[in-house]
Amino acid sequence: MKTGLGLKRKFRTLFSYYNLLKFWLRIVFIGFDYANLLLQKVDKYSIKLILKKNGAQIGENCDIETGLTFHNCKNYSNLIIGNNCHIGKNCFFDLREKVIIGKNVVISMQCTFITHIDMSKSNLSKLFKSESHPINISDNTYIGANSIILMGVKIDNLSFIAADSLVNKNVEPKTMVGGVPAKFIKKLDIHLGLS
Known part of the structure; x- marks a missing residue:
């Protein structure tokens, strides 16, 4: 029964x-x-x-944990998540621009996605102009806990981001990166028949 x-x-x-x-x-x-x-x-x-x-587009079979924080949004239309994804607890999403997450992506707990910079009333605003760019995370990617992904970054297919990394540049396919800022660690020898 x-x-x-x-x-x-x-x-x-x-x-x-x-x-x-x-x-x-x-x-x-x-x-x-x-x-x-x-x-x-x-x-x-x-x-x-x-x-x-x-407004968010969320694929099938996604596991999204609790404690998420969304910033700079009036709806969630800038959030796109593909099929079979996992988003860990206490992640932070700045949705001024799109955050696009492909299929079969694992985002560990407490990761941060920042799509803009704005010094606002600070005197530094004369040096650093406000700007914003989307973040694109391709299919079959892993992002380790406490990592930060900055605006304009594209993480390519089958990439591995080590925990506690600050990703401020694009990541090539089948690549492991880590550190602050994230640097190349090694190429991944992956033959899974995945695209």
Whole structure:
């Protein structure tokens, strides 16, 4: 008899829609920035539903953990995630520009994606002009815990980013990089029949 599993799934779905309703009510009565804070507290099933219903494109069979933070957005339309991806706990996404994540990508916990620089009222704004660029992470890539990916970076297919790395330049396919800033470690000898 499968009624227990079916009942659990139905309850989980119902609870996800309850959290979606809470999210929309926060938008209406308090504003998007306050509603956005809810994503740091809801369960992983609610996160996917809320993101999809508010503009994000999320593929099939994705596992998105809790505690995500989204910045510089009024919806999630700048977030594109392919099939079979995992996003770990407590990741930070600056969505001023697009963050595009390909298929079969693993993003470990506490990774940060920054798509812009803005010195605002600082005197440094005379030296560093505001700019923003999208981030593109290709298929079959692994990003280690606590890594930071900066604006304009393209991480190519079958690449490995070591934990605690700061990626400020493009990463070639089948390459392992690591460090601050991330530097070439080695070419990966991968013959998996993946494109």
